[in-house]
Amino acid sequence: MNPKLVPELLVVQDIQKSYRKKNKVLDGVSLTIRAGECVGLIGESGCGKSTLARCIMLMQGVDSGAIWFQGNPVQASNRESLKRYKGQMQAVFQNPSAALNPRLRLLESVMEPLDQLEQKVPAFLKDCGPDRREIAGKLLECVGLSRELLDRYPHEISGGQKQRLCMARAISVEPALIIMDEPTSSLDTLIQSEMLNLLKELQGRLAFSYLFISHDLPVVQYMCDRVLVMHEGRLVDEFVKEELFAPDRHPYTRQLVAEYD
Ligand SMILES: Nc1ncnc2c1ncn2[C@@H]1O[C@H](COP(=O)(O)OP(=O)(O)O)[C@@H](O)[C@H]1O
Numbered sequence: 001m002n003p004k005l006v007p008e009l010l011v012v013q014d015i016q017k018s019y020r021k022k023n024k025v026l027d028g029v030s031l032t033i034r035a036g037e038c039v040g041l042i043g044e045s046g047c048g049k050s051t052l053a054r055c056i057m058l059m060q061g062v063d064s065g066a067i068w069f070q071g072n073p074v075q076a077s078n079r080e081s082l083k084r085y086k087g088q089m090q091a092v093f094q095n096p097s098a099a100l101n102p103r104l105r106l107l108e109s110v111m112e113p114l115d116q117l118e119q120k121v122p123a124f125l126k127d128c129g130p131d132r133r134e135i136a137g138k139l140l141e142c143v144g145l146s147r148e149l150l151d152r153y154p155h156e157i158s159g160g161q162k163q164r165l166c167m168a169r170a171i172s173v174e175p176a177l178i179i180m181d182e183p184t185s186s187l188d189t190l191i192q193s194e195m196l197n198l199l200k201e202l203q204g205r206l207a208f209s210y211l212f213i214s215h216d217l218p219v220v221q222y223m224c225d226r227v228l229v230m231h232e233g234r235l236v237d238e239f240v241k242e243e244l245f246a247p248d249r250h251p252y253t254r255q256l257v258a259e260y261d
Pocket residue numbers: 019020025043044045046047048049050051052
């Protein structure tokens with residue numbers, strides 16, 4: 001089937017990726033994400049989830065296979081379309097401290113994606129007018145942070161607040177897709193559940209799709225409509241979350257379920 005004819009947002013086709021010749025980290029991974037869909041990716045540590053995320057984000061090349069976004073192949077893109085692709089896709093990673101420039105105040109940090117992509121103020125912030133401080137303040141408020149934090153540096157806020165700031169950066173450009181790679185794994189349980197609810201609330205409001213990566217089955221089940229299961233670099237199972245306990249689940253998925261019994 002020609003993916004160009006399919007209205008999916010993201011189509012990943014048969015990706016292979018090795019770090020060394022013998023070490024095949026991704027072995028024929030294919031997936032699709034439709035507009036507005038919340039898709040989970042689960043699998044044990046080391047199975048290749050972050051590698052897949054980095055390949056989709058074009059932070060790493062693939063050995064073979066293709067990635068299509070909104071019907072266009074991204075690997076063959078010219079500079080203009082690559083910029084558009086990157087503007088439509090944002091990521092939130094596990095360690096928010098590594099994602100933030102320690103020398104930038106939160107005001108500059110939260111404005112970075114909009115500045116880099118030279119994008120206009122997004123529709124959901126158009127009431128703010130052109131004032132940077134106003135836009136940045138509103139973005140902080142969208143993720144439940146006080147605008148009084150705008151002049152602080154990352155080391156002056158908590159881990160949970162940093163991850164909220166990363167979320168504010170991600171939504172600032174109104175992306176069609178956000179890749180979230182273990183976004184709450186570094187947070188305490190209470191902060192983690194607050195963050196998950198915030199992500200859900202933002203998704204409901206702004207209608208982006210997300211790929212939510214985690215090794216934690218209950219979290220993925222809570223956050224996602226559809227779940228992909230990765231094992232040793234292959235996707236071995238895929239199901240809508242209501243079918244987690246269906247009899248035809250892959251043995252590896254059943255093993256994951258058993259860990260939480
Ligand atoms: N830059 C790299 N160079 C060599 N091996 C790597 C690199 N990044 C990841 N790996 C290896 O690839 C495998 C998959 O890693 P990763 O994608 O981080 O898995 P996950 O996110 O599921 O924990 C692991 O065996 C890891 O050690």
